[in-house]
Amino acid sequence: MNANRRILVIGSPGSGKSTFSRELSEIRCIPIYHLDKIFWKNGWNPIPEEEFKDKLIKILQTNEWIMDGNYSQNLAMRMKYAQIVIFLDIPWILCTLRVIKRNIHNRHNTRKDITEGCEEKFDHDFYELLKFIRHFPKTDRVKIIKLLEVNAYEKEIIIFSNSKSVKQYLQKIKNEEETSKIVKVA
Secondary structure: OOOOOEEEEEEOOOOOHHHHHHHHHHHHOOOEEEHHHHHEEOOOEEOOHHHHHHHHHHHHOOOOEEEEOOOHHHHHHHHHHOOEEEEEOOOHHHHHHHHHHHHHHOEOOEOOOOOOOOEEOOOHHHHHHHHHHHHHHHOHHHHHHHHHHHHOOOOEEEEEOOHHHHHHHHHHHHHHHHHHOOOOOO
16 A cells, blocks of 8 residues: 555645645545545435545545545544645634635635535524534534544644745655656666
């Protein structure tokens, strides 16, 4: 099995998980799985929890994947299979601004990282999402940090706290990939 080919990307909504995962997938040529695309059916209808878990297990047992999403109810299971865990620990205010911008940009359209027919809207669910982001540092972030501490000796764990470090990391990975493709001919 190739080293470090099972990568879990987690963080608050709006932290840049899908964008980061897409870029990393392009650089490393690893298949990407957006949990939102797996969990939601057309019209923001969730699939049954058992079906979601079954789909996750099937993906997790493959040799390579990049998986992004929160879904704290199965985070420990996903971490168990991951070789690298990347936590985008971006400030909540920036995440909030990104989600608002994303919603305006994609209003009444479906994003690439979600199921067709799940349109962005300014509705009650959107405002609930903003509240979730606001409380993320005191709720889900705390749970994530505890899980990362438990897994710290078994996995490579990378935590980014700002967008600049995320961009620098992706550039570093891209440079490494390009360098590894250079063949010196005598």
